[in-house]
Amino acid sequence: MSLIPTLAETISRARADLRVGLPVGFGGWLGASVETLSPARLADLRALGPVVLAVTGRRAETLKARAYDGDLARVRVPAEADVAWLRAVADPADDLRMPMKGPLFTDRDGDTTPHRAALALAKSAELLPAMVMVEAAAPEGLTRLPPGPTLAQLAAETGLAPVASARLPLAAAERSRLHVLRPDDGGIEHYAVEIGAPRRDLPVLARLHSACFTGDVLGSLKCDCGPQLHAALTTMGGAGEGVLLYLNQEGRGIGLANKMRAYDLQSQGFDTVEANHRLGFEDDERDFRLGAAMLRRLGFSAVRLMTNNPRKVEMMQSHGIEVVERVPLIVGRNRWNDTYLAVKRDKSGHLL
């Protein structure tokens, strides 16, 4: 019956549930985000059975907890542990000031499919990847997801469509249009700035820009995003045509709150990659299939890509967009982002 939510619709609901602190059913397990968990909900979950805290292998490494499952660890939650204890395990903010007391014990047997799905959902909700889990059926009223690698499957199938566009004269290029594209999984919208009227049958000068509120809007000196954004638009304006995709993947896909957590760790001396790992994220959580899908929706199949990131070139090629040329975009170095750019070159393979 068409009034029953599809899997994509259910996942979209589940993401919102996690953000407000509601548990979600993952197969035969219930899971709630540590970040939004209330003491009352923790007590309710405890009443159903022994609870474990699922964290990523990255976070487990920092905690020196054995990750028997490789990419994730199931930390046993002691009977006396409260929400503050769970948050301290999940959030590295105070790792240095208050190192975790006592060893953490982790589970090694059993099916980890529900835990993996729970962590993937937490990441897609831009929450800390740490989930309190208990083996129990979801009571009436809670969102239930089927077991299995549903999120990954879905990401591959997610489509997006242009919903509106209008002329938008820019300082850098007066003949411009802004297109808004909306994904069909309930996720955030993304934008495309089309400059001039580029032909669809020729390679277009293109830039895939990931959102950076701090750099793009505030002019932060900690990164090179603002200058890159403006230089790309100016180059396209000068050439008379181009397309700039503005992908709302703040902080390489971890969201602004987590990026600020990462910045705080950077103030404590960790670099950009180490900070992501301590929080439990990979270096880069962006899904560049999105960029390829947007280009295709706008009618482009070949690009001259403005980037210093060889991964972006590979990802475009492997998702069906021909990259006929890589156009370097090296701007905005200053004394505050010197080390950040050096880490991008040395650890992330950027051609700088």
Ligand SMILES: Nc1nc2c(ncn2[C@@H]2O[C@H](COP(=O)(O)OP(=O)(O)OP(=O)(O)O)[C@@H](O)[C@H]2O)c(=O)[nH]1
């Ligand atoms: N997690 C995290 N994200 C950051 C940090 N600094 C900038 N970002 C984000 O990184 C993204 C920009 O990616 P970059 O790695 O600078 O550049 P790129 O887009 O991969 O490569 P280029 O095409 O060469 O610019 C934006 O989403 C920023 O918000 C940081 O220290 N930590």
Ligand SMILES: [Zn+2]
């Ligand atoms: Zn930035």
